Amino acid sequence: MSSNLCCSRVRLKISPNVRGRIKLRNVTRLCHTKSIITVNGQFPGPRIIAREGDQLLIKVANHVQNNISIHWHGIRQLRSGWADGPAYVTQCPIQTGNSYVYNFTITGQRGTLFWHAHISWLRSTVYGPLIILPKRGVPYPFTKPYKEVPIIFGEWWNADPEAIISQALQTGGGPNVSDAYTINGLPGPLYNCSAKNAFKLKVHPDKTYLLRLINAALNDELFFSVANHTLKVVEADAVYVKPFETRTILIAPGQTTNVLLKTKPNFPNATFFMTARPYVTGQGTFDNSTVAGILEYESPSKTKNLTTKRLPLFKPNLPALNDTSFATKFGNKLRSLNTQQFPANVPQKVDKNFFFTIGLGTNPCSPNNQTCQGPNGTMFAASINNISFAMPNTALLQSHFSGQSSGVYSPDFPANPIVPFNYTGTPPNDTMVSNGTKLVVLPFNSRVELVMQDTSILGAESHPLHLHGFNFFVVGQGFGNFDRNKDPKMFNLVDPVERNTVGVPSGGWVAIRFLADNPGVWFMHCHLEIHTSWGLKMGWVVLDGKLPNQKLLPPPADLPKC
Incomplete structure (x- = not known):
C-alpha cells in the first residue's frame, strides 16, 4: 500500500430493526408502525465518507433471514468486480449468519454516490449515502x-x-x-x-x-x-x-x-x-x-x-x-465540465455498435397459474431486444472467471433487435418476449456505442438504465425512432454529460459511448425496480487485456457461495 493511500474499514450489520418506525397514512387512515430491515440499526443506513484514492474494506454481516448483497452504486470497481455486489451477477448473496468483506479502491472518482441492497426489493430500506471527497488539498471547481x-x-x-x-x-x-x-x-x-x-x-x-x-x-x-x-x-x-x-x-x-x-x-x-x-x-x-x-x-x-x-x-x-x-x-x-483537470474523454471512434430496444411485454401464464393478472390474462415481463433476462442460480462472474460458463449463460446477446418494427408507432399485436441468460462479450478496450430505444409495446415509458463498472457519455438523445443516417450527425462528442445512470426518454432514444477498459462481468438494468424484477436487464463480459494490470484479479477467499 502506497504512503498516500488511506485504508478505510467499515462494518455494516444487517438486522431487523423494530426501532425504525415511521408513521404514515394507510387505507384506514391510521398511523402505521412496522419492523424493517436496516443496516447498523439506521434508516437510511450509515453515511460512508471516503476520499479519492482510498481503499475501502467494508465487512457486511447478515443477521436477517433474507439473503443479502450490497452494491456500491457508481463505483467503477476497476479489476475488483468481486466487490460490485449484484446478487448472482458478481457474487452469490451473503446467506444468514455469514459475512463478506467488500474490498475496493476508489480510483479517479470523487462526488456523491450511494450504496444499496442488490437483491429482490430489499433496497427499499437498505441504502445509504457514499460520499467521496477530493484528494487532500484539491479544491472543488x-x-x-x-x-x-x-x-x-x-x-x-x-x-x-x-x-x-x-x-x-x-x-x-x-x-x-x-x-x-x-x-x-x-x-x-x-x-x-x-x-x-x-x-x-x-x-x-x-x-x-x-x-x-x-x-x-x-x-x-x-x-x-x-x-x-x-x-x-x-x-x-x-x-x-x-x-x-x-x-x-x-x-x-x-x-x-x-x-x-x-x-x-x-x-x-x-x-x-x-x-x-x-x-x-x-x-x-x-x-x-x-x-x-x-x-x-x-x-x-x-x-x-x-x-x-x-x-x-x-x-x-x-x-x-x-x-x-x-x-x-x-x-x-x-x-x-471538460477542463484540463477534469476532461471529457469521449471515445471519438467506435469499435462496437449496439442498438437495444427497451420496454415492457408479456409472458404466458405458467401451467400452475391460469389466472394471471397481467394484460389479457398474461404475466407482465420486460426486456432488452425482446429478451427478458433470466437470473442464474450461480454467480456469472465466478462462472466466467473459472471458465465454467457452459449451462450458466450464453455469449450471444443480439447486437440489434431480431425483428425490427416501428418502435414508437402502433404497437404490434404480439407482445410476448423471449427469456434467457445471454451476455455480450467485449474485447478489452473496445470503444462502444450503444443506442437504447424505448418502445410503445404496452405504452411508451421513461427507463433509467444503470450500467455497472463504467461511466458513459450521453452523446445524443431524441424522440421517435432513432435514425442511423441522420441522428449521429448531431451527437455531442465534445462535452456530453458523463453518468452511470441515464433515462431512455419516453417514446424516444438515447445514445451513449464508453470505453470497455474494466475486465469482468457487468450488469446493466433499468433502475425502476419493478422493471428489473420483470427482466429488463442484461450483462456485459469484458475480457482481460494482455498486460497484468488489465486482468481481473482472483476472487477473495471469503466470496459467498450459492
Missing part, C-alpha cells in the same frame, strides 16, 4: 460550501415490500405502489400522522450549502425544488458538470445530483418547503403524493423567541406529473 448536506429520497410501504413483489411475480400483475416518499427516511407533513416526521434543514443567512441529492426510490423519477430558492447544479453521478441554475431538478432512481443553495442575505420571516413528487410517463400505477422537508433559517439572537409555527410557509411549484418538456430541457442542460 466551484464555491467552497459552508456546509454539505446529503438528501436521500426513498419510498415507503406500509406492507412488506418483499411480500409485494413476491405476490406481483406470482400473479403476473403490477405490484402495489408505495404509501409515501421520504427525505432522509422521513415522509414529512403532507402525509397523515407524520407532521413531526419531517426532515428539517436549518441554515444561516448568506451562506452557500452543498446539497448532495440521491434518488434511492425504487420505482419513480422525482422532481425536486426548494421554495423561493435557486439551485445551482454542479455535479451529476459524481462527475462535475458545467454549472447552471434552475428552480427544479429531475432525478431518476440511481442518479445523484449535487447542487449549491445560496441562502438569502437577511433572515427571512418565513419557512420554506423542500418538496419532491414523481415524474410519470408510463401507463402503470404510481404514488402521486408529495414528500416535504422544511428549510428553516436559524433565528438571529434578537428574534430567538420567534417560533417557526407563526412564520408563513412557502411552497414550491413543481412541474406537472407528466411534464416531459421540462425533463427534456433539464437533461439537455447537463454538460461535462
Whole structure:
C-alpha cells in the first residue's frame, strides 16, 4: 500500500430493526408502525465518507433471514468486480449468519454516490449515502460550501415490500405502489400522522450549502425544488458538470445530483418547503403524493423567541406529473465540465455498435397459474431486444472467471433487435418476449456505442438504465425512432454529460459511448425496480487485456457461495 493511500474499514450489520418506525397514512387512515430491515440499526443506513484514492474494506454481516448483497452504486470497481455486489451477477448473496468483506479502491472518482441492497426489493430500506471527497488539498471547481448536506429520497410501504413483489411475480400483475416518499427516511407533513416526521434543514443567512441529492426510490423519477430558492447544479453521478441554475431538478432512481443553495442575505420571516413528487410517463400505477422537508433559517439572537409555527410557509411549484418538456430541457442542460483537470474523454471512434430496444411485454401464464393478472390474462415481463433476462442460480462472474460458463449463460446477446418494427408507432399485436441468460462479450478496450430505444409495446415509458463498472457519455438523445443516417450527425462528442445512470426518454432514444477498459462481468438494468424484477436487464463480459494490470484479479477467499 502506497504512503498516500488511506485504508478505510467499515462494518455494516444487517438486522431487523423494530426501532425504525415511521408513521404514515394507510387505507384506514391510521398511523402505521412496522419492523424493517436496516443496516447498523439506521434508516437510511450509515453515511460512508471516503476520499479519492482510498481503499475501502467494508465487512457486511447478515443477521436477517433474507439473503443479502450490497452494491456500491457508481463505483467503477476497476479489476475488483468481486466487490460490485449484484446478487448472482458478481457474487452469490451473503446467506444468514455469514459475512463478506467488500474490498475496493476508489480510483479517479470523487462526488456523491450511494450504496444499496442488490437483491429482490430489499433496497427499499437498505441504502445509504457514499460520499467521496477530493484528494487532500484539491479544491472543488466551484464555491467552497459552508456546509454539505446529503438528501436521500426513498419510498415507503406500509406492507412488506418483499411480500409485494413476491405476490406481483406470482400473479403476473403490477405490484402495489408505495404509501409515501421520504427525505432522509422521513415522509414529512403532507402525509397523515407524520407532521413531526419531517426532515428539517436549518441554515444561516448568506451562506452557500452543498446539497448532495440521491434518488434511492425504487420505482419513480422525482422532481425536486426548494421554495423561493435557486439551485445551482454542479455535479451529476459524481462527475462535475458545467454549472447552471434552475428552480427544479429531475432525478431518476440511481442518479445523484449535487447542487449549491445560496441562502438569502437577511433572515427571512418565513419557512420554506423542500418538496419532491414523481415524474410519470408510463401507463402503470404510481404514488402521486408529495414528500416535504422544511428549510428553516436559524433565528438571529434578537428574534430567538420567534417560533417557526407563526412564520408563513412557502411552497414550491413543481412541474406537472407528466411534464416531459421540462425533463427534456433539464437533461439537455447537463454538460461535462471538460477542463484540463477534469476532461471529457469521449471515445471519438467506435469499435462496437449496439442498438437495444427497451420496454415492457408479456409472458404466458405458467401451467400452475391460469389466472394471471397481467394484460389479457398474461404475466407482465420486460426486456432488452425482446429478451427478458433470466437470473442464474450461480454467480456469472465466478462462472466466467473459472471458465465454467457452459449451462450458466450464453455469449450471444443480439447486437440489434431480431425483428425490427416501428418502435414508437402502433404497437404490434404480439407482445410476448423471449427469456434467457445471454451476455455480450467485449474485447478489452473496445470503444462502444450503444443506442437504447424505448418502445410503445404496452405504452411508451421513461427507463433509467444503470450500467455497472463504467461511466458513459450521453452523446445524443431524441424522440421517435432513432435514425442511423441522420441522428449521429448531431451527437455531442465534445462535452456530453458523463453518468452511470441515464433515462431512455419516453417514446424516444438515447445514445451513449464508453470505453470497455474494466475486465469482468457487468450488469446493466433499468433502475425502476419493478422493471428489473420483470427482466429488463442484461450483462456485459469484458475480457482481460494482455498486460497484468488489465486482468481481473482472483476472487477473495471469503466470496459467498450459492
